[in-house]
Amino acid sequence: MHTRLHTQKNAPTLFQGRGSRIYDRVARWALRGLYRRIAEDVAALAPHGGAVLDAGTGPGVLLVEIARRRRDLRVTGLDLSADMVAAAERNAADFGDRVAARVGDVTAPPFPDGSFDLVVTSFSSHHWDDPAGAVPGLARVLRPAGRLAVYDFSFAPFDVLADTAREHGLFTGAPPLRTVVGTGVPVLPRCVRQVMTAAS
Known part of the structure; x- marks a missing residue:
């Protein structure tokens, strides 16, 4: 039995058209420190030469920060919004084929089984319409002993x-x-991090 009701819902109009452009600017400037802090965690979690999926990537700011820290990683973003994916591709263009972004849903990620060593999602899960449905989808694309953060x-x-x-x-x-982590951002000093590990 789920101990907490999930009441948040996806709000696609916030992440399309003008909304996507506003969010892109906010993420790249006001929230950059937050994404840098998460990227440091991801850099420590990901194995050498690994593949990382950022589920709910938005404009790809986390993709960029991970790619800057770990040149050995291949990083892929996934988002429901085509406008967000287009922004992510623009923002990550300097990294060539090491960074990519795709349109898709966390309940049915458009990737083969066992594609990634680590799936990360940042401030996206509270928007998911079907978080329970995301669990098997994200587990499927993870390799043995892969982690969901x-x-x-x-x-x-x-x-x-x-x-x-x-x-x-x-x-x-x-x-x-599940732990509370500091973000380094005064307006949002802490967030919750939950890590789940696939069977080896």
């Missing part, structure tokens, strides 16, 4: 993700680990 507000569906994984026998490599 979710960064979000405390009201995000962390319990739904962990409960669904347990109910379906997914992410059994280690118990879910």
Whole structure:
């Protein structure tokens, strides 16, 4: 049984057209420090030469920050909004084929099984219409012992993700680990990070 109700919903109009351009500017300037902090975590988690998926990538600011820190990684963004994916491709153009972005849904990521060593999502999961449905989709694209790292507000569906994984026998490599992490951003000094590990 899920211990917390998931009440947030996707708001696609916020991430299309003019909304996508505004969000792109805010993410690249006001929230850059936040994405740098998460990128440092991702750089420490990802194996050498690994593949990382950023689910709900938005304008790809996290993609850029990860690629700057780890030249050995291949980084891919996934987002429902074609406008956000276009912004991500523009923002990451300097990194060539090391960084890519695709339109798609977390419940059915458009990638083959076992494509990634690490899936990260930052401040996206509280927008997902079906967070429970995202668990098998994201587990499918992870390699053995791969990890899902979710960064979000405390009201995000962390319990739904962990409960669904347990109910379906997914992410059994280690118990879910939930911690509060500092962001380095005064307006949002802390967020919650939950890491779940696939079986090896």
